[in-house]
Amino acid sequence: MKNLFRILIVTMISLMAFQSRASHLLGGEIIWECTANGKYDFTMIVYRECGAGAIPLPGNQTINGPVNIPMTRQSIVEVSPVCLGGGSISCNTSPSGKGAVEKHTFKSNSPVTLSGVPPAGGWIFSWFQSARPGTVVNITPGNYFLRAIMYPYQPVGATAPLNSNPCYDNSPKFQELGSITICTGSPFTYNHLVADKDLDSLFVRFAEPWTAANTPVNWDPGYSFQSPYPSNLTNPANGPVVLNSKTGEISMDIQVAQDGSYASCYEVEAWKCGVDGNGVIRPIKVASVFRDVVIITANGCATNNEPSAFIDTSTYRNIKQLGPKTYKTSVYPGDTINFRLSATDTDINPSTFLPQKITFDAAGLTVSGPGKSYASGVGCDGGAPCATFTPVAPQVGYVKALNNNIEFFWVPDCQHLSVDGNFCNPINTFFFSMRMQDDGCPAPEIALTTFIVDVLPGDPSPLNLTCLNVDSVSGDRKLGWEKATIDSALDFNYYMVLAGPNSTGGYDTIQKIYDIDSLGTIVSGSGGYNNFYIIKSTGKCDFLSLPSDTLTVMDLTMNVIVTPLGDYADLSWTKLSDPLPYTSEGLYQVWQEVPAGSGNWKQVGQTNGTTYVDTVQVCDLFVNYQVRVADTTLLYCGSGSNLQKGRFSDKSNDDPLQLDSVSVNANGNSIISWNDTKNGDVVVYYLFFNDPKLGWQIVDTIPEGTPMPHEWTNSEADTRSEEFRIISADSCGNF
Numbered sequence: 001m002k003n004l005f006r007i008l009i010v011t012m013i014s015l016m017a018f019q020s021r022a023s024h025l026l027g028g029e030i031i032w033e034c035t036a037n038g039k040y041d042f043t044m045i046v047y048r049e050c051g052a053g054a055i056p057l058p059g060n061q062t063i064n065g066p067v068n069i070p071m072t073r074q075s076i077v078e079v080s081p082v083c084l085g086g087g088s089i090s091c092n093t094s095p096s097g098k099g100a101v102e103k104h105t106f107k108s109n110s111p112v113t114l115s116g117v118p119p120a121g122g123w124i125f126s127w128f129q130s131a132r133p134g135t136v137v138n139i140t141p142g143n144y145f146l147r148a149i150m151y152p153y154q155p156v157g158a159t160a161p162l163n164s165n166p167c168y169d170n171s172p173k174f175q176e177l178g179s180i181t182i183c184t185g186s187p188f189t190y191n192h193l194v195a196d197k198d199l200d201s202l203f204v205r206f207a208e209p210w211t212a213a214n215t216p217v218n219w220d221p222g223y224s225f226q227s228p229y230p231s232n233l234t235n236p237a238n239g240p241v242v243l244n245s246k247t248g249e250i251s252m253d254i255q256v257a258q259d260g261s262y263a264s265c266y267e268v269e270a271w272k273c274g275v276d277g278n279g280v281i282r283p284i285k286v287a288s289v290f291r292d293v294v295i296i297t298a299n300g301c302a303t304n305n306e307p308s309a310f311i312d313t314s315t316y317r318n319i320k321q322l323g324p325k326t327y328k329t330s331v332y333p334g335d336t337i338n339f340r341l342s343a344t345d346t347d348i349n350p351s352t353f354l355p356q357k358i359t360f361d362a363a364g365l366t367v368s369g370p371g372k373s374y375a376s377g378v379g380c381d382g383g384a385p386c387a388t389f390t391p392v393a394p395q396v397g398y399v400k401a402l403n404n405n406i407e408f409f410w411v412p413d414c415q416h417l418s419v420d421g422n423f424c425n426p427i428n429t430f431f432f433s434m435r436m437q438d439d440g441c442p443a444p445e446i447a448l449t450t451f452i453v454d455v456l457p458g459d460p461s462p463l464n465l466t467c468l469n470v471d472s473v474s475g476d477r478k479l480g481w482e483k484a485t486i487d488s489a490l491d492f493n494y495y496m497v498l499a500g501p502n503s504t505g506g507y508d509t510i511q512k513i514y515d516i517d518s519l520g521t522i523v524s525g526s527g528g529y530n531n532f533y534i535i536k537s538t539g540k541c542d543f544l545s546l547p548s549d550t551l552t553v554m555d556l557t558m559n560v561i562v563t564p565l566g567d568y569a570d571l572s573w574t575k576l577s578d579p580l581p582y583t584s585e586g587l588y589q590v591w592q593e594v595p596a597g598s599g600n601w602k603q604v605g606q607t608n609g610t611t612y613v614d615t616v617q618v619c620d621l622f623v624n625y626q627v628r629v630a631d632t633t634l635l636y637c638g639s640g641s642n643l644q645k646g647r648f649s650d651k652s653n654d655d656p657l658q659l660d661s662v663s664v665n666a667n668g669n670s671i672i673s674w675n676d677t678k679n680g681d682v683v684v685y686y687l688f689f690n691d692p693k694l695g696w697q698i699v700d701t702i703p704e705g706t707p708m709p710h711e712w713t714n715s716e717a718d719t720r721s722e723e724f725r726i727i728s729a730d731s732c733g734n735f
Contacts, residue, residue: 024049024133026101026261027178027292030063030125030148031171032112033197038166039111042069042125044146047179047294049133049261050078050091051100061106065125066114071106079103079179082359083441085351087302089181097135097260099181099296099443114150114164122149122288126213136294137260138223145210149288154275171287172196172268173381175363176433178293181443183301184230187239187253189325189448192266192291193433194248195365197381199418200270201283201425204248207267209292217263228264229295230257247326247431249450254297261294273424283424302350304440307358307404309343309447316340328452332490333413334540340392343404343436343447356438358404362389364432366410374398383415387432404436408451414541417457426543428455458543459486463495463534466583467520467629467637468551468576475525477532477553480636482583484516484536492516493537496544499529503552507533520636530555551577554588554641556627560648567648569614573627576639583633590614593624596645601626616648619732623648653734655682657726665711668718673709674726687712688725696725704728 028046035041048057059073080089080100094100114123127146134141152161153168162168175193182188194202208216208225216225222234229252231241239253248268267290274284311327313319316339319329331337347356362374365382367389372379380386387410391397395405417428432451437444467480479497486492494514500507510529511521523529530553536545554573561568571590580586590605590612604614616623622645629639661673672687687700687710702710715722729735 024051024054024096025057025129025131025144026133026294028127028146029174029178029289029291030127030146031173031289032125032148032150034167034170035111037111039113040108040167041111042071042108044071044106044127045174045178046104046106046146047079048102048104049096049100049135050080050102051094051096051098052092053096054092057104061127063108063125063127066116066118066123067112069112069125070109072109073104074107075103075105077103077105079177081181081441081443082437082439083444084357084439085349085441087442089442097133097296099298101179101181101296103177103179114167116165117161117163118150118152120152122151124149124213128212132211132263133261135260136263137258138220138228138262139209140218140220142217143211144292145212145215146292147210147290151284151286151288153272153284153286156273156275156281158275169200169270169272169286170197172200172202172270172289174268174291175365175367178291180293181296181298182254183298183304183443183445184254184257185301186306186445187251188446189249189251191247191249191431191433191448191450192268192293193363193431193450194268194289195381195431196270197365197383198270198272199416199428200272200286201429202248203269203271204243204245205267205269206243207265207290209263209265223262225265229262230254230297247450247452249323249326257297257299259297259299261296264293264295266291266293281424298443301442302440304356304438304445305345305347306445307343307345307436307438307447309341309434309436309449311339311341311449311451322452325448326450326452328454330454330456331412332456332458332539333417334411337387337408337410337412337453339408341406341408341434341436341449344402345436345438346402347438347440349439351441355401356440357399357401359435359437359439360389360398360404360406361435361437362432363435365430366412366416367432382430385411385413389434406434408432408434410453412453412455416455417541417543426457426460428457429453430455456539457541458539458545459484459490459536460543460545462546463536463548464581464583465532465534465548465551465577466581466633466635467631467639468532468553469637469640470553470642471525472626472643475642477523477525477529478520478637479523479532479534479551480520480631481534481548482633482635483519484538486516486538490538491540493539493542496535496537497521497523498533498535498547499523499527500531501528503531503550507531549577549581551581551639554627554629554639556625556641556644558625558644558646560646565652565654566650567616569616569623569625569646569648570611571614571625571627571644572611573641575610576629580629581631581639583631584629584639585632587629588612589628589630591626591628593626594618594621596622596624617650617730618648619730620647620649622646650730650732650734653682653728653730655728655730657685657728659724659726661709662722662724663709664715664717667711669715670712670717670722670724671709672712672724672726677704677728682728683731684729686727686729688727690723690725692720 063069235256237255270287271283374389392405436447469478497511498507559570627641689699
């Protein structure tokens, strides 16, 4: 008896294990939401094959991760294809593997606390079952493994990655069902319509389905994770499988395929603007959600054409058609988006002998959710105002035979922007899936239209600061910039000038200038501000552009070098910017004022570096120096450093003079010419004649600047040979 009892127990345990293994799971995903109290709500969606003979899925499950998360089933909804007439599919009556599907929704039993920072590879949340159906065609049936990954994130301005307690991110969420049944013989387009309530940037790619952690499935010949469905790789009559990773749209043309289910997996990456491990500001991946999906194909379906659905872009000119079923527009917050989606289907339902009925459905981040009317404008994940979909009068309701006309209306506002400090892409993109489905059996044909809306925050292009000049008396800073060029559809709000005492940070907003025609401003030098940049605000949401390049006050220092042969000005200064403003000549100019305070400025040199040594040729005078950068636009100012003053005395005259010609004119006088002086303080030239009796004598005094050649009026060159020398004298009497 005891042995028989043990056998019965073993048999019962074996049956229970079989039941667990025979659940016939088709797909699913794990997602999470950040709650108001800083914790996480986890949701697991499981799609289960529910044809005749399928075994129920237990209502309590556990997600494994950094903490184990108990889950309880909240609902079971049948999502089998809905059609009218013979061959319809439903749970418990249709044969297994023919498209009867249930959606099971599990929720975490209580909000989940996750403490600490995820490792670089992220926290993996997973769920394991031994339950892929035997009807799967493209892989070896086996175990089933759902997964999602939460990565570390360091936002712009933070010094370290965020602790996960409190929560900081919502995962991507799928708006379209993950259950697909199609008839072979016609092209098919599908979109998971993934969205993120944080307005993170999303990227969709094919991924490997797993049977266990880090264990991909075994693919049958002709199939791979990048081409998991019947395609031209399995039969030349089929088209390729094409995935648009930006829109999430998948298209295929299955003409020849075996009846059954085809496993696949999609990874959706969520990216926020943040800081990487090297301190570089760039998009950072914060989450990966993997969705396992099967497509169930059926052969021998009655002839049935997809409804023809379109947006008339000749009427709605601000909408562009990107592909056969994809449309796009770009707007600013406050702009109105309004168009009509029209669908037509002239097929006759063979069961009713009446025109097929077309049913409209929509999904998207800003589409009203379950229990809310599409026309209500409330109840969407993306925040009100939600988009509305309204039947075009006299049509009533969203189901209509022959043709179905739906009007779309949406006015996005500032809450539909998430600009991440403007360091990354500030454009936010919204996707709308608009489905027009007929009622043909066994798998209705679906016209899936994807509508893309780019919400533009404002003009992100940076301004150009052109000049920064220091007033030599007050020390005030004069800033100049190029005028902002703004699209006519966009509002200009103001220029915002920011300044800081050093270049490492601590910038203050010191002025807001509301006149778009302003080209500059003056900032008091008493604030100690030496570094400046400017940004502009545009759009209804006070969007700030990228910052201009920073201009830094050129801080000039001078060392007076005194030598027996003369004095030198050893100059050095800080850079205005690197590189210099594009409106400049690209060089630093060195200017000298002799004597200091006279206003007699002249340029004595230029360089592309930040040092210069000038030989000073004045006679015991104070001299001012300044470094300048010329602005070629001449709109507001040039850039100038502070002044440096020093006392200099010239102790020598090394003017390299050379007579370059001597000739005789018609008067019989000698005509003498010499090169221009190279030194700045020469005041006079002395002409020497080698007198045959007296030797070298000064015979003429010529002021500097006298035009050449010079005629010696006492010359007797017509009767004798004459020999000359020329000597210069500077302001200090040095010869």
